[in-house]
Amino acid sequence: MNIGAAALASGVTAKSIRHYESIGLLRPAERRANAYRDYCERDVHELRFIKRARRLGFSTGEIGALLALWRDRARPSREVRRIAERHVAELEARITEMQAMAKTLGALGDACCGDDRPDCPILDDLARGSGED
Amino acid sequence: MNIGAAALASGVTAKSIRHYESIGLLRPAERRANAYRDYCERDVHELRFIKRARRLGFSTGEIGALLALWRDRARPSREVRRIAERHVAELEARITEMQAMAKTLGALGDACCGDDRPDCPILDDLARGSGED
DNA sequence: GCTTGACCTTCCCACGATGGGAAGGTCTAT
DNA sequence: ATAGACCTTCCCATCGTGGGAAGGTCAAGC
Incomplete structure (x- = not known):
């Protein structure tokens, strides 16, 4: 092939x-x-x-580990589970972060009339920098 | 400075x-x-x-657009809102996708004993390829 | 003066995963 | 034999960031 x-x-x-x-x-x-x-x-x-x-x-690095475990017929399922659980934790952390972004932006968008005038809470917020280090 | x-x-x-x-x-x-x-x-x-x-x-491309609008004191807030809304929609799409990933992996992890034996529903699922094109 | 260390400059390379495309070789059907 | 579809390797681009080299500049202390 x-x-x-x-x-x-x-x-x-x-x-x-x-x-x-x-x-x-x-x-x-x-x-x-x-x-x-x-x-x-x-x-x-x-x-x-x-x-x-x-x-x-999964990243290719993680997949490499999973593939090695898959090829190894004697591997303990514990290893696989550990990799998967760590990955789920990472996913959930990123989801939480993105939800916070979306929520903030959603609120700013709701406060923005979206009309012809230059007043814009979104830009005001970004310019104010209300989330410093 | x-x-x-x-x-x-x-x-x-x-x-x-x-x-x-x-x-x-x-x-x-x-x-x-x-x-x-x-x-x-x-x-x-x-x-x-x-x-x-x-x-x-926001990507640097999006920020470039936002900055241009910010510098332009006569811009309509509509433009800003449009960019922000599009970005929120993208965020939400990615969140949904990642939630589906986490859910699938969570279910597979729950089905996996995590013991010393090689049986592992996670690998079985990946190997079966139950989500083809 | 002169040295030292912290700063600045540009330039190249790396990551992660993927795609575009060039330049060249190979197969298959007409 | 020639066209067209396939294969090969190699380099470059993306996106945002960081590392580091090689070299210029400034401030402080001797």
């Missing part, structure tokens, strides 16, 4: 497949006589694993 | 101040005879504006 076919089958672009190989997330693919990369079903499976994990917001 | 003092006063690093100037977010600073950048209170004020807007998650 050429890289294009593997890309199609996995939903990961050929560009990204090469990238994952270059950063060591994937074992270097087999090469054919013409130097083309050659993939099998198992590779496609790993690519789908990566794609799904990326969509859940 | 040297760049270091402006950095201290605004909370923006000297590195970032130069960067903002290089991308056109700030007007090029006045230079003294020794080529050192020279800042005034007004510059510090703009830097604080930028810092606060960055903390609210």
Whole structure:
């Protein structure tokens, strides 16, 4: 299977497949006589694993750890769970932060008439700098 | 005021101040005879504006638009509001997405015993690829 | 004077993940 | 044989920030 076919089958672009190989997330693919990369079903499976994990917001570093655990048939599930829990904690922290941003901006937007005049609570607030270090 | 003092006063690093100037977010600073950048209170004020807007998650592109509106004493507040509302919508979309990630991972983590055995619903789910294109 | 240390300058490189595109080789169907 | 679709490697761009090199400048103390 050429890289294009593997890309199609996995939903990961050929560009990204090469990238994952270059950063060591994937074992270097087999090469054919013409130097083309050659993939099998198992590779496609790993690519789908990566794609799904990326969509859940795991970094490639985290995915590397997850893949290593996945390949190791003797791993304790505790490790996997720990990685996932840490990731959830990070996600929740970022969600909280973004909710605070959205809330602040929402309130400022509500206070802003949105008319033709230059008065604007949003800019006033930014200019006042009410959230210093 | 040297760049270091402006950095201290605004909370923006000297590195970032130069960067903002290089991308056109700030007007090029006045230079003294020794080529050192020279800042005034007004510059510090703009830097604080930028810092606060960055903390609210605006991109430098968006901040450029906000700054232009801020400098323009005749701007309609409608413009500002539009930018802010679009940004809030983006934030909310990303929040929703991240909440879905966290929920999925939380459920998988709950189903995972976290013991010494290799059975792990998290990896099983990733490997199954239950969320294809 | 001269040295030291803190400051400033520009320039390049790095991160994270991805995409664009150039320049060149290979396959396949007509 | 030639076209077109594929493959290869390599470099560059994004976005915001930081690290660090190499070099110029200022202030204080000897």
